[in-house]
Amino acid sequence: MPRERLTPDALVSAAADLADEIGFDHLTLSALAKRSGVRDASLYTHIGGLADLRERVAMLALGEWADALGEAIAGRSGHTALTAFADTYRTLAMGRPGRYAATRHPVPPDRLAASGDAARIIDVCYALLRGYDLSEPDATDAVRLLRSTLHGFSDLEATGGFTADHSLDTSWHRAVEALHHTLTHWSDI
Template structure:
């Protein structure tokens, strides 16, 4: 890439692509600068530091996830919405492992979180749960449960933890979603 045209947005996208290739934790300002054929110091005119760049990648990933989820959820409710949302989450993590890691692991400060797509993702999850007639605090508990299950399954799957078992991973995923639907429809009373 040429020196001309370096912007914070292009750096963020390049860092996200690099994270998908080599892992989010391996992205450095030096590695990114090599891709733009500039000295690392030149990048600091566009991003404050490595942490700023990582937060930008996390925000990009959260926006991409929210955009995909919104498209997948349009016109759906109940189990159909739950399954669509779950597939978006899983597919994104498999297609963009570095970006997914950033979205899942980078803790955003409260101000950034309030204005980022993290809020959109949480609201979409709550919208799915309204189809199950859950109200708070049960809805909050269910949001946390879904996030834990989706993240746990995807993390184990992408780490290859399911590879040695003969059971088809997609079949297990489908059964897990069936079980979640049953649980959400029959949420235990407090």
């Protein structure tokens, strides 16, 4: 990245790309400076330190996820919305692992509230569940089930936690079908 293009947004975007390559936990100011072709000290004009950088990458990732998940369910409901949401979730988790890890990075509540991106993700989840006619407190329980299922599967897949000689795609689709069945028959639980 040429020095004249060194801006906070450009640095955060470069850091997110770097995190996807080397892992969010391995993201450092030195690695970003090297990637950007500058000295470490040059970053401090734009970034308040490693904690600030990681929070900014987390906020960028949350915004990207909110956009992608919202687009996935737009105009869809029920099974088709769930499948689109789940497949988008998995694609993001596997294709952008550093950003995915960043979405779980703790960010101060005031910073989360100011951006609204975390709230948008929650809103997308609740919008998805409206297709299943769930109201509170069932909707909250269903959001937790949805997130834990998709996160658990994606995290295990990303870390090589599935070792059986069986198609991960088949298992994924069956998990989504199980979610659909559970959400459809929620009142029977």
